[in-house]
Structures are given as C-alpha cells and as structure tokens.
Amino acid sequence: MATIGDVAREAGVSRSTASYALSGKRPISEEVRRRVLAAAEALAYTPNAGARALATSQTKVLGLLAQFHEDEFAPAMMQYILGVTDTARDLGYDTLLVTEADGARALRRITDSRMVDGVVLMNIAQEDSRLPILRAAPQPGALVGLPGDCSGLDVFDLDFEEAGRVMVDHLHRLGHRELILISQPEHVVERGGAYVWRLRDAALERARQRGVTLHAVYGESRQPAVGRLLNGLLDAYPAATGLLINNEAAAAALPSVTYARGLRVPEDLSVIGRYSAEFAATFSLPYSFIESAPDRLGSMAVRQLVRRVESPAARNEPFVVRFISPELVSFGSTAPPRPR
Amino acid sequence: MATIGDVAREAGVSRSTASYALSGKRPISEEVRRRVLAAAEALAYTPNAGARALATSQTKVLGLLAQFHEDEFAPAMMQYILGVTDTARDLGYDTLLVTEADGARALRRITDSRMVDGVVLMNIAQEDSRLPILRAAPQPGALVGLPGDCSGLDVFDLDFEEAGRVMVDHLHRLGHRELILISQPEHVVERGGAYVWRLRDAALERARQRGVTLHAVYGESRQPAVGRLLNGLLDAYPAATGLLINNEAAAAALPSVTYARGLRVPEDLSVIGRYSAEFAATFSLPYSFIESAPDRLGSMAVRQLVRRVESPAARNEPFVVRFISPELVSFGSTAPPRPR
DNA sequence: TCCTGTTGTTGAACCGGTTCGATAGTCGTG
C-alpha cells in the first residue's frame, strides 16, 4: 500500500507538504496541491488508520455496547443498532459493535486502548456496572436508556412514564374501567431493566387516579409460554375490556390467541402496544401502539456524542437527559368497551 | 493514560524490556518480569491500539459488512451478527459493523485504511460489487451467502437446494400431491438474492421428479400485503394440501390467516418453514421448519477468517465453499393430507 | 537598498508501541 511518503516522492515534495496539501491545514500553492492530489490518486493512497489515530488521538470510530440476554427480544435491538451505525457513518464515524457478556470489561478494553472516540451504551440497567467506568473514561459517552443515576452522562430514552399514562388515559376516555397490562418478563426487571416498572408504575398510578382497575403482570419472552400467559389472563379477568402490551413477544403472539378464542379486536377487546413502527410493520400487528422510535433514539445519542467528541466546548456543556414523548399511532384497535 | 514508557520507568527498565516482559517474546528474568507486571498493574497500563496496529500491522478487529434493504427481514439479521461478534470476541477480535448502503465503497474504506485484519460479508448478491474489491484487498475475507462466482473466496451458506428438496420430499412421502411454495419478495431476487431461486428451483425440479404439483410464487415482506397474498393463494389453489414457506414475514403472518379461515394445521394444511430456531422460538411459530442456523454460519465464517488472518500457511490453503445441510426440526405441523 | 511581512515549503520531532542487532554479564568447558 502507498504511504504518504510515496505520494510525496511521486509529487516531488516533502512528506509534510503532502500532508498539508491533502488536509488543507496550511496554504499550499495551487500547482503543488494539484501534483499531490494527482499522485495520491495515481497511487490509490489511503491514510493508514492506525498511524493517523496515533498521531491525532482520533480514531473516527465509536463504540456501541449492546447486550443480548436470553429473555430479551433480540429483533427489536436491530433498529437501535441501525440508528446508531447509520447516523455515525453520516457524521464520518465507523462503529465498533461489542456484544460481550461482560460489558464492564468490554468497555474498559475499548476505552483504555483508545480504539474509540466515544461510546454509546444500550440495555442500560438501573445499577449499571459500566457507568462508573464510562464516567472515568477519557472519551465521552451517551446512553440509550435511563439508569438510576444519570450524573455525568448524556441520556436518551422514551418517556416510559408518560407512555403508561397515555395508554391508560386513552382507554379510560373511551370508557374502559378494567384493564390488563402485560409487561416484560420479571427477569428483565431483576436485571435492572427499569423501563419495565417505569411504564408500569406510572400506569398503575394513573389508573388509580382515574378509578380504573389495572391488572399489571409480568410477561414471558417466548412461546408457548407467552401464549399460555395471555390465555390465562383473559380467563382470569373476564371483565377486563382493554389490554396494554409492553412486551414485543406478547404482541406478536396476541393475534393467534384472539383468533383462537374468537375474540374480535376492538369490538370485544381494545388493545394498545408499545413497540417500534418497524416491528409493527414487519409483524403486521394490527394494534394501535406507542411508537418507541429506537432508530431515533440511537441517532440522537450519536449526534450528541459526536458533538462532545468533536468540540472541546461541547465537552464542558451540562449533561442532558432527554426523553422523547410517546406518540400513539392508531390502527383502530381501540373502541368503547362492550362486556366480553 | 500510562504508556509503555511509563511502565518501563516505573519498573526501572528500558521500554523494550518492558515490551518483552509483557509479551513474553524473549526470555526475561523472573525478577524483572515481576517488576514490570507490577508496574503495569499499578499504572493500569493498556496498550494503545493505534500504536500497536501501526507497529504490528494487526488491528485485532474484523469488519462485518451487512446491508439492510427495505424489503428484507431485518430481525433475522441479528442472529448472523451475533454469531459473528460473539465468535470474533472468543478468538480475540472486535467487530466493526458497517451497514453503509454503498457496500463497495465501505469495503474499500476499511480495507485500504487497514482498520481491519479481515472482513465478513453478508447479504451476498449473485453479482456482488464488493467481491472484486475483496479479492484485491490485502486482508482475507469470508462470505456468508453464495455468490455467482466463488473463486478466491471462502464461502459459507445453507444448502438451499437441498432445503428445497427436503421440503418437497417430506411432504411427498406423507402423500401430498399439490403444494404451494411462497418465497421472498421478487425484489430480493432482482437485487441478486440467489438463495431465493436456489431453493425454489431445486424444489420445482424435485416436485417434477416426484410427480407433485408445486405452485411457486414470490412473497411480500410486509403486512398487510403478505396476509392478503397468503389468503389469495389458499383461494387460488384449493386443492393444495401443503405449504412451503421460505419467507419469515409470511411465516409470522400465517397463524392469523389460518385461524381466520378456520384452517387447522396440520389436519387441513401441512406447513414447513425455513428460518432460524431463534425466530421460531420468538414468534412461537408452531411449524416444522428447516433450521437456517444463522449464528452457526456467522461463527464458521469467522473461524475460517481468523485462521487465514493468523496463519501465513492457512492463507495459501485452497478456498472453501461450505454448505451446512438443512435440518428439519419437527413441530408436528405436517401430516398426511385430507382434502381441504 | 534595507527592512518587514507574507506565502509556501521543509526537516525534524512526536504519537506509542514492536523488534532487530548489539552488548554486558554469567557460566561451563577445554
């Protein structure tokens, strides 16, 4: 491969002149600039990333730490990842995807070795062992997901509390008085997935305020367990006329369940989900849903991260915690209740 | 951050001695080795990745090029990606995930700049513009998916031909004589997704040999189109007693369709799919299926890639094209036919 | 004509590792 030395020799100038001609960081005569560019072109010169990183302390790579737990819904993760990689590339960065089980060790590895200019963390837990490491790291970071302690971090997440309230209010306004909320599996909560109870607790609170009965249960992440669970719930609460689903697997399984039971949506049962538009489209879910906008969140996190990476001024700005407000996308799966 | 110079000073030795003590590439006295390790520990020394890459021409990073087209099934991709990242990490490599639309340019960028020691390509098209670049690149590469011309490349893929034959044979043995095969959308084929017609043509051929009528149609990737399509097919071919599905979205949509039509599986209709076990589990698909083993394919590709990266001898071995044979996982969704 | 300022270019140093060749020190051997 051609080095900048080769380009310089070919153009008949010094290495430094070649460097300046290519970067434009110093004035170079039109004549020389043309010769250098022509030489670079002729030799198919591409700067060596390692050498550049060493010289500039910039790698133009961002780290993306994602964790895949058995009981979480892997396909949903894809949208977050694409939001990050696509935006990063638009801004001139590549993405190092790290899925190591030991996230803290992985984070330490990529930051200490200076492989990345910044990091995006996903699957944030309430008490996340990666956060102290991130705070101490020389590179800035951004979180997709809300931890217990946000200090010193930029955080982006869906407003799950508001999502819970919107769901309850929507069905309450239609006249429903008894609802079921099916959340993620309990394991997710135990592992620190705070978003589960953020939505749940806000929904319960709002239901109490409105005088609505809300049966809140943990879900399952797999079939056939989740199908059995749904059936069990519909059996257990025959008076419930509305179903809130904060659980992709349950949403995916619901159509089969309602068909099997001869339930019509929304005539017999009103349904609201919470997932991404992509997920809804792919699985055809015919339910109104709160859009969780994973790609937008990933994109926002990267933009803020890159701002901090590139501007010393931005690095000293106060940290932000930004929630995107839940948007209810209607597919007509809710209606005034009729007793089941 | 501490450099190896700091470690050397702390241990009272030269930089080279510190380097040898840490790498073990030359004999170092027990005493000095201990001092160096202690110093490294005390200073939390981690080698700078850029500097090491520059010195050794090894980045310990693999590139993973994946493309996400609108009409393909994104969630399925996740399993491939995890197969690659997890195996790479086991072997000591990190993964640069590149999802750029212009794959050829992206490949050139990461190979020319020496950001990666090797590359895994996914979403291989029949005529893939990335392949000439990969062949000319100094780094080895591996493909997940079969292109028209495999020369000079290691290729890993499911044996889609055999998958088509297995599906047809299985239903033929049970006594079925009229089948429907629903494939991926036609766009996927137009873009060069050869696996679609590899399965389809082999199934058609085998059906001909067996005297079975096979209606082969292109599918859709989204709802509600795919649901409409399924209904249309069942209307159009009322005598068909078996359904072969090489299309994740169609498989996900089928339960609703059969419920709505009052069709029972397998009593009224035998069904065989082709997707990953993970996909089957997540969506509870109650169908027997050919396991497409994306994680295994990703893992195999990485192992071979790393062999070539690390051993000069392996780099000269002949290239391999390896198919994994389709395994039929039974969920009891097939039975001898009864007229619908 | 001399001084000052501007513009374009250069050599050298540096980033932080690895590795080669040389050397000092130790030991066994003839």
Add this chain to the structure above:
DNA sequence: CACGACTATCGAACCGGTTCAACAACAGGA
C-alpha cells in the same frame, strides 16, 4: 584462564501519519 555459548537487557530504528518551528523566496514600503 581464555574461549565460546547463552542469557538478559538495552538502544535505536521503524511503522505512517501530523504538526511545529524554521527558513527561503519574494513582495511592498520606507
């Protein structure tokens, strides 16, 4: 006791970029 062999360590060079300080050439002004 001299010699060679071997071991442990060191200094220097190198990987391929970027950047700083210095300088040459030339213009304009006094």
